[in-house]
Amino acid sequence: MQGRRILLVVSGSVAAFKALALARLLRAEGATVRAVPTAAGLRFVTKESLAALTAQPVMDDLWAAESEIGHIRLARWAELVLVVPASAHRLAAMAAGLADDLAGCVLLATRAPVLAAPAMNPAMWEHPATQANLAALRGRGVRFLGPVEGAMAEPESGPGRLLEPEAMLPLIRAALADGPLAGRHVLVTSGPTHEPIDPVRYIANRSSGRQGHGIAAACAALGARVTLVSGPVQVPDPPGVRVVRVETARDMLAACEAALPADAAICAAAVADWRPAREAGQKMKKQPGAAAPTLEMALNPDILLTLSAHARRPRLVVGFAAETEQVVPHAQAKLARKGCDWVVANDVSGDVMGGAENAVHIVSAAGVEDWPRLPKEEVAARLAARVAAALA
Numbered sequence: 001m002q003g004r005r006i007l008l009v010v011s012g013s014v015a016a017f018k019a020l021a022l023a024r025l026l027r028a029e030g031a032t033v034r035a036v037p038t039a040a041g042l043r044f045v046t047k048e049s050l051a052a053l054t055a056q057p058v059m060d061d062l063w064a065a066e067s068e069i070g071h072i073r074l075a076r077w078a079e080l081v082l083v084v085p086a087s088a089h090r091l092a093a094m095a096a097g098l099a100d101d102l103a104g105c106v107l108l109a110t111r112a113p114v115l116a117a118p119a120m121n122p123a124m125w126e127h128p129a130t131q132a133n134l135a136a137l138r139g140r141g142v143r144f145l146g147p148v149e150g151a152m153a154e155p156e157s158g159p160g161r162l163l164e165p166e167a168m169l170p171l172i173r174a175a176l177a178d179g180p181l182a183g184r185h186v187l188v189t190s191g192p193t194h195e196p197i198d199p200v201r202y203i204a205n206r207s208s209g210r211q212g213h214g215i216a217a218a219c220a221a222l223g224a225r226v227t228l229v230s231g232p233v234q235v236p237d238p239p240g241v242r243v244v245r246v247e248t249a250r251d252m253l254a255a256c257e258a259a260l261p262a263d264a265a266i267c268a269a270a271v272a273d274w275r276p277a278r279e280a281g282q283k284m285k286k287q288p289g290a291a292a293p294t295l296e297m298a299l300n301p302d303i304l305l306t307l308s309a310h311a312r313r314p315r316l317v318v319g320f321a322a323e324t325e326q327v328v329p330h331a332q333a334k335l336a337r338k339g340c341d342w343v344v345a346n347d348v349s350g351d352v353m354g355g356a357e358n359a360v361h362i363v364s365a366a367g368v369e370d371w372p373r374l375p376k377e378e379v380a381a382r383l384a385a386r387v388a389a390a391l392a
Contacts (some may be wrong), residue, residue: 002030004176007078007110009103010050011090012040014153015119015162019084020045022165023053026172034061034074038090038103062102071102075109080176083107084145085119085162088130094142095133098148113175115240117145117168122158138242143225145171145239163239170221171240179223180388186224187262187314188216189269189303191231197295198280205270209233211358212268214380216241219266222384227259231269249275249300256303257310264316264387267304268344275300308339316390318342318383321363325348331363341365341390344383362386 006026010019019035026033035050035058047058062071083103090103094116098291099105107114116193124130125147134144146163174182178301190212194202209230216228217238226241229252237243244255249271256265279296304319316317317340321331324347344362359373362383371382 001026001173001176004031005077005079006031006033006172006176007074007081007112008033008035008050008054008089008104009081009083009107010035010037010041010045011083011085011087011103012038012043012088013085013119013162014044015085016041016044018162018165019060020049020053021081022084022168023050025165025169027054029169029173031176032056034059034077036074036103036106040087040089042286048086056341059102062105071351072109073104074102075106076108076111078106078112080172081107081110081112081114082172083114084118084165084168088118088120088124088127089117091116091133091137095136099339115145115172115175116142116143118147118160119161119162120147120160121152121154122160124155125158125160128162131360143171143175143240143242148236148239159236167239174221174223174240179221181219181384182223184224184263184388185261186219186226186387187214187229187256187259187265188212188219188226189252189256189265189267189271190216191228191233192270193248193252193272193300194233194247195272195275195300196247196279197276198282198284200283203272204232205272207231207233207270209235210356211376211380212266213238214377215266215268215319215383216378217386218380219387221263222388224384227262229255229259229269231271246273249303251304253301253306256307260310260312260314262314263391264318265307266305266318266383266387267340268320269303270320270322271303272300274298278281302338304338304340316387318344321345322348328361328363328368331361332368335363335365 018188032277033054034056050058131260149159150161151157191209192205192207194201194204220226229244246252274297275297308317319340323330331343335343358379362369
């Protein structure tokens with residue numbers, strides 16, 4: 001980050017003290033940091049602290065700034081704008097395009113990438129208004145660093161905790177650097193799908209989503225703009241990634257097509273091959289003495305095949321094959337059948353779908369590449385690097 005110019009907007013949250021730590025970390029990597037605290041932000045940190053840690057004058061008054069540097073010049077000075085922490089109010093102001101203070105004017109005027117790290121109470125984070133604001137900002141290209149689940153200032157826990165500054169650094173580096181996936185859009189699918197039988201029952205599989213989410217995070221860390229289409233999972237959203245949550249295979253296909261065009265599609269989700277042909281409108285009741293009902297099944301859409309043959313086909317399409325026997329031969333057959341570029345095959349006869357490690361084989365027209373058993377995060381990092389090399 002040597003010599004890179006970063007504008008740090010500090011809004012009103014009890015987590016604002018972590019912006020001081022972030023400023024110190026950024027300066028330690030050689031970045032020039034200028035702070036623009038909001039009036040609410042200065043309730044939690046002081047201008048003197050920000051000035052000391054950035055070694056730059058701190059600007060918080062719109063009208064005073066106009067007589068010195070001006071909000072337009074300040075907006076154009078920045079190569080990257082960080083909103084850390086991003087309170088619910090600041091996100092709402094950003095979504096509405098409000099420019100009633102210096103931070104709002106700069107955010108509206110800048111053409112630099114904007115990364116926002118939300119921090120708020122779980123109830124505020126989950127409120128439909130906040131979620132609508134997030135969706136609007138994502139649609140305008142704002143990327144989000146977190147939040148994560150954890151303890152709050154209040155005696156409660158949940159989603160809305162600020163991502164730790166050390167965890168933000170790789171994503172900030174990726175946003176600034178001409179990383180190997182900078183400027184690329186990568187579509188990743190993850191997790192299982194749930195195919196409803198009736199309002200309370202569904203067909204699913206054991207996928208945890210850990211591998212797919214890890215791949216999305218690894219691609220983002222290399223500078224990609226990532227859309228993660230995820231079935232129902234318990235793992236947290238990767239920071240810096242746009243997440244689209246779905247339930248069924250049909251939902252997942254629609255979300256994938258809506259995300260196109262993309263430079264690469266990595267289909268790591270464990271999509272159900274079949275679904276009940278008819279979903280009961282009411283809970284199916286067990287009748288005394290009656291036999292178990294027979295479920296008639298229908299084929300689900302083939303997402304990998306559809307993307308491989310799509311009119312807006314990504315340049316690189318990667319499928320996954322979870323097998324319990326003849327892992328490589330089945331993956332080779334899948335490669336030929338689906339028309340994708342690679343198949344990442346693994347043996348799931350053990351506990352791989354819920355475990356922490358994976359041993360995969362990369363099957364392509366060039367042959368088979370065997371990888372050792374590795375933590376899923378390392379598998380994700382290696383695969384992201386391989387995707388970057390293929391797109392270079």
